[in-house]
Amino acid sequence: MKVLVTGGTGFIGSHTCCVLLEEGHEVVVIDNFSNSSKEVAEKIKEISDRNITLYEGDVADKDLLRGIFANEKIDVVIHFAAYKAVGESVKLPLKYYRNNLGNTLSLLEVMDEYNCKRLVFSSSATVYGTPEALPIKESFPLSTTNPYGTTKLMIEQILKDLAKADPTWSIAILRYFNPIGAHPSGLIGENPNDIPNNLMPYIVKVANKELEILSIFGDDYDTKDGTGVRDYIHVMDLAKGHLKAIEKVMKETKIDCYNLGTGEGYSVLELVETFKKVNNIDVPYQIVSRRPGDIAACYADPSYALEELGFKAEKGIEEMCKDAYNFIIKNKE
Ligand code: UD1
Numbered sequence: 001m002k003v004l005v006t007g008g009t010g011f012i013g014s015h016t017c018c019v020l021l022e023e024g025h026e027v028v029v030i031d032n033f034s035n036s037s038k039e040v041a042e043k044i045k046e047i048s049d050r051n052i053t054l055y056e057g058d059v060a061d062k063d064l065l066r067g068i069f070a071n072e073k074i075d076v077v078i079h080f081a082a083y084k085a086v087g088e089s090v091k092l093p094l095k096y097y098r099n100n101l102g103n104t105l106s107l108l109e110v111m112d113e114y115n116c117k118r119l120v121f122s123s124s125a126t127v128y129g130t131p132e133a134l135p136i137k138e139s140f141p142l143s144t145t146n147p148y149g150t151t152k153l154m155i156e157q158i159l160k161d162l163a164k165a166d167p168t169w170s171i172a173i174l175r176y177f178n179p180i181g182a183h184p185s186g187l188i189g190e191n192p193n194d195i196p197n198n199l200m201p202y203i204v205k206v207a208n209k210e211l212e213i214l215s216i217f218g219d220d221y222d223t224k225d226g227t228g229v230r231d232y233i234h235v236m237d238l239a240k241g242h243l244k245a246i247e248k249v250m251k252e253t254k255i256d257c258y259n260l261g262t263g264e265g266y267s268v269l270e271l272v273e274t275f276k277k278v279n280n281i282d283v284p285y286q287i288v289s290r291r292p293g294d295i296a297a298c299y300a301d302p303s304y305a306l307e308e309l310g311f312k313a314e315k316g317i318e319e320m321c322k323d324a325y326n327f328i329i330k331n332k333e
Helices: 011-022 038-048 062-072 086-091 093-113 147-165 199-207 235-251 268-279 303-309 317-332
Strands: 002-006 026-031 053-056 076-079 118-124 170-176 178-180 214-217 232-234 255-260 285-288
Touching (some): 002 062, 011 235, 038 053, 053 062, 062 093, 076 093, 086 147, 093 147, 147 255, 235 303
Parallel strands (some): 002 026, 002 076, 026 053
């Protein structure tokens, strides 16, 4: 199949491209490199020993998209391209609404023009807000706590309205839990340029002595050790979930949502201790106050994705911790 991947050089996008190429699919990427680089495209080719077609530009640019659809005979689209920093979205909401909603609307309009109506959309467990119970099922009520999350929820609604108006659309909405880890080659991974907001990139920078100390946001939650609990999923497992999702939208015409998580919750302290142990390296930390907007615990009920997509995450947190650090070591060299 020929797959258009928007944001294909980003963290999840790049790993998904590798898995698609490995499965024999043809990959066309559109990316403006706003949070990645052209080098990642080279690394994807190196890992898979195959070529990708790369278009540099913005997904909001309808003329560029029209050119792609006219040239390429795309079978299915995986839409990753989006801004994703929660804190920034609170400060600059218009930037997030303009980009995340604007580029999705352009994409959907051009897909419609070219009668390409199969889509996998990159959503997030953030759409469950503060979950009413655990583990989280797809049927739970939806709400958000920041503009980034609201863009994901609004796009889910746009897609549902679209599929209702035109049932020939086939759409899989993937709600990711917390993706970490990196490709086992160490060639691609997550490497934020700024001070990271998320836990694993921060741990890695402390281990690597680029940052002095990890601040753990609260140890007084109602969880096993008082620190926040999350469902960490290896980015390679997550990438495989996208493979299952494109198979689904090709064979069944419907819209549906799927949790992509492991179903296991680990605390911040458990993740830090595992990271220290498997990499044999120190990660100094201090306990500080809670981060506003954080919830105590969040983990998936992954059974619907198993039933409907045949997807099951296989890698454990030890491998996630090893691969995340391996990427940084390799990058340093
Ligand atoms: C965050 C976003 C979520 C987004 C996801 C992407 C919020 C409210 N949610 O999820 O929308 O989809 O990232 O992966 O921001 N922690 C520390 N110290 C740190 C950083 C984090 O103790 O320096 C703790 C947090 O309090 C939390 C856990 O680590 O308990 C995970 O945090 P993080 O990696 O930021 O992910 P989420 O907040 O779950």
